[in-house]
Amino acid sequence: MTLGGGAMTNTIPEISQYSDVVFIIGSNTGECHPLIAKHVIQAQSRGAKLIVADPRMTDMANKADIWLRLPVGHNITLLNGLMHVIIKEKLYKAEFIQEHADGFDDLTRAVEDYTPAYVEDLTGISQQDLIAAARLYAGAGAAVILYCMGVTQFTYGTGTVASVSNLAVITGNLGRPGTGVCPLRGQNNVQGACDMGGLPNVFPGYLSVTDEKHRARFEKAWNTQLPPKPGLRIPEVADAVHQGKVKALYVFGENPVMSDPDNNHFIHALQELELLVVQDIFLTETARLAHVVLPAAGWAEKEGSFSNTERRVQRVRKAIEPPGNAKTDWWIFCALAQKMGAKGFEYQNTQEIWDELRQVVPEKWGGMTYARLDQVRGLNWPCPNEEHAGTPILYVGGKFTTPTGKANLKAVLFHPTGVAEDKIKEFKNPIVGKIAELPDREYAFTLTTGRRGYHYHTGTMTRKSLPLNQVGPEQMVEVNPQDAAVLEIEDGDYVKLTTRRGNIAVKVWVTDRVPEKTVFTTFHFWEANVNELTVKDTDPLSVIPEYKVAAVKIEKISLAEAKALYLEKAQKYRVELEQEVVAEMQKGWRV
Amino acid sequence: MANRFVIADPNKCIGCYTCMATCVMQHQQVGLQAYPRLQVTHTLAGTMPIQCRHCEDASCVAVCPVKAITVKNQSVQVNETVCIGCKMCALACPFGAITPYGTLPPSLREVGTFEQYAYVPEPRWPAPLYGQSGQTTELHPLLAWRIGQKAVAVKCDLCQFDEAGPACVRSCPTKALRLVEGEDIERLSKLKRSGAAIETASNVE
Amino acid sequence: MKVLTVCPYCGTGCGLNVLVENNRIVGVEADSSHPVSGGELCIKGYFGYKHLEDSRRLTTPLIKKNGKFVPTSWDEALGFIAQRLTDIKQQSGPDAFALFASARATNEENYVAQKFARAVIGTNNIDHCARL
Structure with a gap:
């Protein structure tokens, strides 16, 4: 938004080759992106410095030259504090800002209050560390920022992302090797799903559906009329179902029952649907609620391409046949479209689909033929023609893709309990943040969520792998030793976590990985899914839910009580259905 | 002959657990207990997997009542079929490197x-x-x-059945793990002595 | 047989070779010439493929009848969905349909999915789980 696009500006190998300073914020890179962490370690052994901002003692935080252990939710306080120091000490790149950015005055005023003393007051980060980090980052020849969901999953996530971009722009850390702003994508093809128009407001290639010119392009290509109104985003769908606006839902390759916040609300919505179709490789928690379930081919059972977090489009290839009558997702959609009498779905293979995309959006993918992708380990878009080598680095020479061609520095304000109205009025469209649910006397702890290295998302795939399951057999909640002593709980005890939305039973892991008064757990396990507890408040712009903060109560329970809660969850998620279906399928039923 | 053991460099370990899963697979494939024989351990001082040090005078060997644990090929090995599951070795091990599993x-x-x-x-x-x-x-x-379940002592065996050596060392993406054997320790000590000498000499007035 | 492909887990996109024997994956090898992963993989890259041959894989379309899933043919399942979607579109308009695309599926599949929602049904109600 600040810069014009929503993707990693640079590539991963640049980190180990060129970066002098790596700043990781809100990313547990070691566990969640180990092969990116490897490049950071290599950079360190070359002499690069590492700054990590994280409430948790992640493995990268442990290796950092400066670890800024901020409380959960205070990213903006910290980033504004860093910029305050950079501006005060005149460490910014005045020439770069003058030529390539708008809004520096607004930004200067916005960060004015965030003095090191004020930041220390709010976050407990020492003034010394903050100043040292600011000098280190701003003084680097090439500094890169890596961030992940620890930045975005707040009701003010857009603000934090804008702050991250602000920091990179004012220090001129864009458009050169080893610099950049790098959101690390959590899933193999999030980048691709966004690129392909799997979003309610854009066609493939991020072409807006409200723009008549863009619509005309796709109407011509697809030979049909297209709707001009942006559609609903996932968190809005549940409400639309309750209001009777949405009656049919088609889900493929996702498990929103497990992954959506405050999932009780979402499950009720699914039950009200007139038609729920789920297309997946297993009978997921979502599929169990479906009217029709379609068996899909998995990874390694189909041809195609993925786009990684660096915008690198790579070929994926078929190695084995799918089991039974399972079919690839594209075959299913084409067959269904044809059943409904639609034209334009007569593809014989994935290459034909890809070539259609290349023709419709040549400015991004025109030059990426399958033949070329077979020769190399991927090409980074944009790659407009077959002579083009792809674009590893975006915004070279400070040329941004905003309408003005300049970066928009945004004023971002934050206070945990809200920013004063007078303050907000001083700025033109500032982004303002506060925490949706703060701890109180009853719900005294801050709950934050994430992933573990050995499991993936809702565990549908990884929990079916013996080695992965043996490493991570069970849900765990991280509790600080100080808190454990006060609560009289020991490592391995079971506790009940309760928020205003639900409760789960979890085993305790007493560890320094979390700060005091903060607990951490994941959404990998249905028997103890943290998304029964999370807040469904969302960012007004991106509609990302606030997964990262909720107020929670902790009580010690016995093994028997924990088991009773597991059984309750088994009923809630209808686990017996999977057993029944497997038995049915194993009878050798074939069409 | 000195003992051999696998050890991790906490400056390189990123806590990704790849070594643990590799260990499970490697042992499952040869019919041994499918359980990780090293455990990634997170502390404020650093993260690294902890596993058997194959001590020369191993307390687990000393306490085993049925001689299921022996020193073989400069390493400490458990015969999973002889082990009676008394768990004395796990209690005796100073590194917490033995886990009863079945x-x-x-x-x-x-x-x-x-x-x-x-x-x-x-x-x-x-x-x-x-x-x-x-x-x-x-x-x-x-x-x-648990009724019906026979537990045995499970610990690092340096993948002695595999000519290529410990699988964890090969799979570590940051190459934080290494097998220490032979003259490695003597070589390392020499290097440290040189360092100490340089340090001292350059600080002498 | 060795098949060069890309890891299906996180967004790093590491290169790997799938080792295949008799239509079964027997192992995974890192791709040594990949610019990002350079001959290494992590825990999920090496062992994350095991779910593919799990006995709980769905092998046939299922339609729920009286609360129980009943195996059926592709023709019947797709016919049923096509009919219901046509009815709902006629009664409540195209925006009564929503599609959740997948950040795990390929580019080509996502392209076809959004084309289906936009061109066949006529709605922009399409989104995926980029936000988690």
Whole structure:
């Protein structure tokens, strides 16, 4: 938004080759992106410095030259504090800002209050560390920022992302090797799903559906009329179902029952649907609620391409046949479209689909033929023609893709309990943040969520792998030793976590990985899914839910009580259905 | 001859658990207990997997009542078929490198009860063994057991059955793990002595 | 047989070779010439493929009848969905339909999915789980 696009500006190998300073914020890179962490370690052994901002003692935080252990939710306080120091000490790149950015005055005023003393007051980060980090980052020849969901999953996530971009722009850390702003994508093809128009407001290639010119392009290509109104985003769908606006839902390759916040609300919505179709490789928690379930081919059972977090489009290839009558997702959609009498779905293979995309959006993918992708380990878009080598680095020479061609520095304000109205009025469209649910006397702890290295998302795939399951057999909640002593709980005890939305039973892991008064757990396990507890408040712009903060109560329970809660969850998620279906399928039923 | 052991460099370990899963697979494939023989351990001072140091005068060897643990080929090896599951070695080990673990024999493994395929997983003790519901809460986790399940001492065997050496060392993406053997320690000490000499000499007035 | 492909887990996109024997994956090898992963993989890259041959894989379309899933043919399942979607579109308009695309599926599949929602149904109600 600040810069014009929503993707990693640079590539991963640049980190180990060129970066002098790596700043990781809100990313547990070691566990969640180990092969990116490897490049950071290599950079360190070359002499690069590492700054990590994280409430948790992640493995990268442990290796950092400066670890800024901020409380959960205070990213903006910290980033504004860093910029305050950079501006005060005149460490910014005045020439770069003058030529390539708008809004520096607004930004200067916005960060004015965030003095090191004020930041220390709010976050407990020492003034010394903050100043040292600011000098280190701003003084680097090439500094890169890596961030992940620890930045975005707040009701003010857009603000934090804008702050991250602000920091990179004012220090001129864009458009050169080893610099950049790098959101690390959590899933193999999030980048691709966004690129392909799997979003309610854009066609493939991020072409807006409200723009008549863009619509005309796709109407011509697809030979049909297209709707001009942006559609609903996932968190809005549940409400639309309750209001009777949405009656049919088609889900493929996702498990929103497990992954959506405050999932009780979402499950009720699914039950009200007139038609729920789920297309997946297993009978997921979502599929169990479906009217029709379609068996899909998995990874390694189909041809195609993925786009990684660096915008690198790579070929994926078929190695084995799918089991039974399972079919690839594209075959299913084409067959269904044809059943409904639609034209334009007569593809014989994935290459034909890809070539259609290349023709419709040549400015991004025109030059990426399958033949070329077979020769190399991927090409980074944009790659407009077959002579083009792809674009590893975006915004070279400070040329941004905003309408003005300049970066928009945004004023971002934050206070945990809200920013004063007078303050907000001083700025033109500032982004303002506060925490949706703060701890109180009853719900005294801050709950934050994430992933573990050995499991993936809702565990549908990884929990079916013996080695992965043996490493991570069970849900765990991280509790600080100080808190454990006060609560009289020991490592391995079971506790009940309760928020205003639900409760789960979890085993305790007493560890320094979390700060005091903060607990951490994941959404990998249905028997103890943290998304029964999370807040469904969302960012007004991106509609990302606030997964990262909720107020929670902790009580010690016995093994028997924990088991009773597991059984309750088994009923809630209808686990017996999977057993029944497997038995049915194993009878050798074939069409 | 000096003992051999695998050790990690905490400056390189990123806590990704790849070594642990590799260990599970490697041993499962040769019919040994499918349980990780090294445990990634996170502390404020650093992260690294902890595993057997193959001590020369190993306390586990000393306490084993049936001589299931022996020193062989400069390493400490458990014969899983001789082990009676008394767990003395686990209590004696100063590194916490021995874990009692056992899978149910097939005769007792009904569909839906073995943990991997459990439709309703049971809450478990920190140790992978657990008892009938509630019963074991009073027991020390090392002594907890389950009817029909024979536990054996599980520990690092340096993948002695594999000519290519320890699988964890090969799979580590940051190459944080290494096998220390032969003259490695002497070489390292020499290097450190040079360092110390340079340091001292350059600081002499 | 060795098949060069890309890891299906996180967004790093590491290169790997799938080792295949008799239509079964028997192992995974890192791709040594990949610019990002350079001959290494992590825990999920090496062992994350195991779910593919799990006995709980769906092998046939299922339609729920009286609360129980009943195996059926592709023709019947797709016919049923096509009919219901046509009815709902006629009664409540195209925006009564929503599609959740997948950040795990390929580019080509996502392209076809959004084309289906936009061109066949006529709605922009399409989104995926980029936000988690």
